[in-house]
Amino acid sequence: MHIRDPIHGAIEITPGERRLIDSRAMQRLRHIKQLGFAELAFPGATHSRYAHALGAMAVATRVFDAALREAPLAPAERGRMRQAVRVAVLFHDLGHPPLSHTTELALPPLGALALPEWLVDDPGRQASHEDMTLKLILDSELASVLERSLSDCALTATDLASLLTGRTPPSGAPFVAGGVDYGPVLRQIVSSELDADRMDYLLRDSLFTGVNYGKFDLDWIVQNLCHVVREESAWLALQRRAIFAFEDFLLSRYHMFMSVYFHRTSIGYEAMLRRWFEESSDAYRLPADPQAYLGCDDVELWSALRGSASEWARRIVERRAYKVVYEEHPKDPHQAPAVESALRAAGLPVIVRRSKGEVSKYFGARRGIFVRTERDVVPVESYTPLFERYAEAAVLVRIYVPPEVREEARTVVARVLS
Template sequence: MKIIRDPIHGNIELNEIELRLLDTAEMQRLRHIKQNGLCYLVYPAMNSTRFEHSLGVMHLAGKVAEHLNLKEERQNLRIAGLLHDIGHCAFSHTSDHLLSRFGFDHEKNSSRIILNTEISDILNAYGVSAKKISDLVTGKGNLSKIISSEIDVDKMDYLNRDSYSAGVAYGIIDLERIIHTLKLIGNEIVVGSGGLEAAEALLIGRNMMHQTIYRHHTKRIVESMFANAVNYLLDNKKLNYEKFLVMDDIDLVYTLRNSEGYAKEIMNRIDGRELFKRVFAEKINKTMESFRAEISKNKKEIENKISDDAGIPRGFLLLDMPSSELSEFKVLVEYDNELKKIDEVSELAKALEKAELERLTFCIYADPRYRENIKNLDIEDYIQYTQTMLKKFY
């Protein structure tokens, strides 16, 4: 048994198998993958990594298992919590859409690692099914909802941890209270009667963190620039998919700094904080929302169209259309002896859901050297260009 001191949860105990897993190269890699991508360029202390987050999720998974009296599954849930983010690529969610271009995501990558590396050998040596752990991590089976669902130990840890590292109080929630309101009913993890206020507190914390931290406009600008630079390397065969999967933050930054052309210039600009600026912002309307998939699919063509018409070099104007995060508003709660979604019984949840949708903003970022080029275009042209291109591909 070993104890690791954590600023969020205090002492976290690890047994022999957990220590063996912690010492694998795959887990140690997470020490060099920032939890919040490039958010540290806006909030300087946000340097926490996927490593300590994984320890926190493991700890909370054990707490929930104890509360739900899942004695036989407690060890598996703790291991799944420890390994749940092992498939994240460099800079965490900043790289998610880069994975998607290969038909992959970090959960599938986690499964690949669990089943095909030393981790599988360690699990087998201790009589633990690697397949069962993989299923828990990738959302298969009712108990997987403890790890990943509308209300899960993943959110419980990162909201508190990110609040701590950002120096804000928005996401600090009463973990003990929330855990003690949880119930397992059939295949669902639900908030028991009397726990509505605890669930509402989590929704408030999550909403505030998204609006003020995760969607901060400077963070989104720098991450858009960074992702576009990595895309440039992938498109031009300067970086291959297999190598990208195993990189950590240090590896990827080194690769960008030592590259050539556009990717190197963008990385140099990020290092020198010579960032693009927001040149257009429009609340996402129903038309844009209905074309969301097409915007993602044809983002590069739309960017090139606007850039060409504005006389801006390609790659120096970027679109950003954040997605809504509405799953938490479907948390099941016991209410009047029935199971209902929280937005059906809570006026506060309804208001937060409405605010979530109303605050989503479609943005265009551009190199400030080309401000005059942007000014030469009627602002309505941006909407027209976008909708014209979308209709062409829809």
């Protein structure tokens, strides 16, 4: 069977994968927007986590086939690892709350999920969407569907949890063959500086927002992927001739964050939603129970907002958003604290948001991606100067006020800046 996709064309799926795609957990993602409030600034950005998951699975398959084409794996073991990567990437976003990242602050404490000990670092911290993904895979109706669908290739939900987290279960590393642990390279396909998730969402978000920043040479990068073995573990590597395409990929993501993901409109609405969660007794809360969580999507959240008496909820629903009166870019004079103080002194309500953009969150990791040259294999961060050039995070500071007092606030800001 094939599923048509606007980015990758016909995506082939197996009968077992179709059962997984038809599961409630996966179908729920049809009703979770990929970019949350971004459609308020980019009307075309109504695409879903469901479409992204399918596209990321298609990319992951290409990356696996390229990176491990020279790996000395028996056909059965190769098929098992390939299937593991496909399903792990297909399911990597299962736990996303409504409006994607926007409502993660409404998730329960990690300890409430009752995950296995080897997957819990701090039970007192707030759970993330990655934690909810693990809960759905290990402890929901999806677990039995997984067992039936993947039994032919000897894959378990625990194997997928290990691949999604990079942690080793008590039973041992699940992807060792010929004395080499392939877990690291498989994990990098799922989540790394050059993972299938990023490769799909940049192209997809670029298309549906109508911007050009997220475009990069996917074909050339994939064609030049390989792997290296270090200390009996396999790691993702890139031929040096594709290093410029890799740099362009990094910059594409950076520019998408600064121009799309951190757009002033969506950031402002997210700030108001946060105020609703923090200040309203009737605010939306997400359950720890996996079956109840499957009923939480964008439709339910918007229903809760429409039914709320909170002023923050009313502003969101009626699109009476706070407006930006001051914006500070990385190279601008640092005047945000003075502006904020002046606005508060004038008795004006303000919201201050700081958005931090980074070229790489993996820079300095113990084991990252390698570059294969004619003579040697070196870590990618030592081969390209891009990481050092953009080592310092770029911070956007925005100050918002209610539209009713915007003109008064502009007068205050002008006085401070002059």
